[in-house]
Amino acid sequence: MDTELLAVRRINAYYADSHVLHDVSISLKPGRLLTLLGRNGAGKSTCINAIVGFLPPRSGSVMLDGAALEKCSPEQISRAGIGLVPQGRRVFGSLTVRENLDVAARRQTPAGRRVWSREDVNQIFPRLHERRDQLAASLSGGEQQMLAIGRALMTNPRVLLLDEPSEGLAPQIVRELGNVLERLKSEIAIVLVEQNLGLAMKVADDVVLLNTGRVVFSGSSDDFQAQQAQLQSHLGVS
Ligand SMILES: Nc1ncnc2c1ncn2[C@@H]1O[C@H](COP(=O)(O)OP(=O)(O)O)[C@@H](O)[C@H]1O
């Protein structure tokens, strides 16, 4: 049996009294890219926040390679191997590109895990190398997104979570991002939150579709596309 790498099981999450995620389950296998879809406010970022420990679920479990994470701190979850590229990128604007990568670097990573060096990141994003001494705030939106991905890779993750990385980027840059994700998915399992359906369908193996905090579709990208007409009402405009 193909074992799961990340197993989110029936999580429920709340903002104070507001019940936002209802029994959400996500299953990510090694070497796969799963896209989490849904219109604005569907609960995609909340789901990411629940996985990385910013908003611990009130019930349900989050397992990484069999280890329970749902009661761990964000720092422990990051060390366990979940890397986050947050919505809105949030690079350190007053640090240089190189410094942004260096502050994310892990000094210790358990044996057997892929260790990313700045050189590895520069190979995927040559422009980051060209701009290494520039302040991150002076980069274009696309370059900041690349830096945010590079920074997450420097934590040596086993699973990479990206929350709407294409938001606000020009079509040409979104295509470049698609190429980067294609390349990365051969090296690391990925959960990609997207509103850009074109990008999501280009790279996804699996799809989970949320509507008002509930899973309304979970399956392969082929099955999703076969049912897309019926699912269209749950998707945002893109
Ligand atoms: N910090 C918060 N406090 C209270 N409600 C929130 C907060 N963040 C998001 N919500 C609500 O939770 C729901 C899901 O939001 P979110 O996960 O950000 O959706 P998405 O990422 O799919 O656009 C929305 O109804 C939103 O208004």
Ligand SMILES: [Mg+2]
């Ligand atoms: Mg969001």
